[in-house]
Amino acid sequence: MARVVLKNLNKKFAETHAVKDVSLTIEDREFVVLVGPSGCGKTTTLRMIAGLEEATSGEIHIGDRRVNDLPPRDRDIAMVFQSYALYPHMTVYDNMAFGLKMRKFPRREIEGRVRDAAEILGIQDLLGRKPRQLSGGQRQRVAVGRAIVRHPRVFLFDEPLSNLDAKLRVQMRVELKRLHDRLQATAVYVTHDQVEAMTLGDRVVVMHDGRVQQVGEPLEVYGAPRNRFVAGFIGSPSMNFLETTVAESAGALYAEAPGIRLRVPAERSKRLSAYTGRPVTLGIRPEDLCSAAGDDSPGFSFEAVVEVVEPLGSEILLDVRAGNASLVARVSPATRVKPHEKIRLAFAPERIHFFDPETEEAIPLSI
């Protein structure tokens, strides 16, 4: 049983308040990903869980123990560092065996565990080498191996894939996921890559500026972002934002921006009517825009001028200008458009988001 519970965790450095009031419960065997832009306090949070950084205030529980005052070695955790931090003077075998030796495991047990881990990771042939004789991907595996031989209650990963090239990163991502299914241990994984976050996490914790913005399953965070930051951060290319004004006309609500007039879907009108005459931020993901023929979805489409066409093979990214707003649309590769042409874009009405421009909070569907 290794639930990790953070209660009102804070960390202040000399000038920076790096982690602000973070409360989070990570269930036993759960794979939780902390994601956020550079400097948002992910690493600091992870290091506090590891005991490498002292919390300024707040509590950390692992299992049923409060671990604030325990040194790292007594927390029963294993950590994979961004730089891997292998011991350069030891062989791969000794690197992996080190933690077990420190804990006075019998030699045979150590040997068995190291061989097992090496097999899982496919590094049996490297056991006699020194870290400097390994490639980046191999070092990464050794670092993971060093963590798994210990059978810790909690795994901590700090951007373990960020030093790998794109292809290897995708491959290791899959392997890590498989490994987690196999090991059934609690894992906290830090990354600034939202694709990694979405694909690996049972749940995703989006952080910004030291605060937790939203916690949820990947699709939940993607589909119902709680505020403008989360909406813009999760998803690639990121969500389009339009500064609009809510207007009422003939019993329906419209979000208006220069050159664009979009009908607010009926189910959203209830909450938005309070904003009549006031600005709201409308959010729409590039993949929720498609090219519309003629005028087949009145109220839910608008005219735009294509500026840049980026064909990606499986899809086309269109940078378009509508009124004075720039938008990105992700359309089917069958779409035939050229720069400077006009295009009619329709959006899925149930997939638009509204944000209060002042608080930047999402305006929920209903009360």
Add this chain to the structure above:
Amino acid sequence: MRRSGPFRLAGAAVHRAVVLLFAAFAVFPFYWMVVTAFKQNSDLYVGAMNTAHNPFIFNQAPTLDHVKYLFTETPYPTWLFNTLSVGLIVVAVTLALAVPAGYSLARLSGRWGERLGIGVFLTYLVPSTLLFIPFSRLISILGLQNTTWALVLVYPTFTVPFCTWLLMGFFKSLPAEIEESAMVDGCSRLGATVRVILPLSVPGLLTAVIFSLTLVFQEFVYSLTFISSVEKMTVSVGVPVALIRGDVYYWGSLMAACLVTSVPLAVVYNLFLDRFIGGITGGAVKG
């Protein structure tokens, strides 16, 4: 564009010539020591008018007379022993103080660490010609005049600051994540330092050892001030005292003494430092 044949050759030749020049510059003192130490006196002391005499080579058969004289007629072996024993104790004291100090300055005290480090280094810059006066008072209060313990006490005042500073830089260059990893793996901070940081610091530690030894071997002012009996002297003071009598220089034996003292140091420098420095931390972090 690649340079064409003749230009490349000329470049290589210039390169070789420069390297040779520096090599000659470095080797010449040793060569001169060897030649002088093993020359017969009649080969050594020749009138300045005798232009036919080539001073750079052995004109007569080499001799061991000067070396014999040095080891049998002067207390040179005793001085060597004094120097070595003072050196070893000073090295031990220096490492015992400078390793923890350098480590804490590198890791534990943030921005202040750097300032303190510079402060420590500045104390090293105070010249011994200034310090020997207050020190001699201290030494006499402690009753250590004319003992090698005076040197054991005084030498760390310049080896410790310098080595602390040197090791601080070295520890800083080792990624903190390596020892943090060891701490997660089951070590205390002390354990992580001993098991991971120190093995990686061998080049730094060796540099500190060699530096301290060299300073002890060549130190003159304190040794001259605090030691008066011939049999307690160190090499650096004993040799000139015994082998320069008035204006008579026993060049052969002087050079033999220098040779015996400096060659081991030179060998150690070249053998160990080249092998250890660099390379050893390779592979610790990313690719």
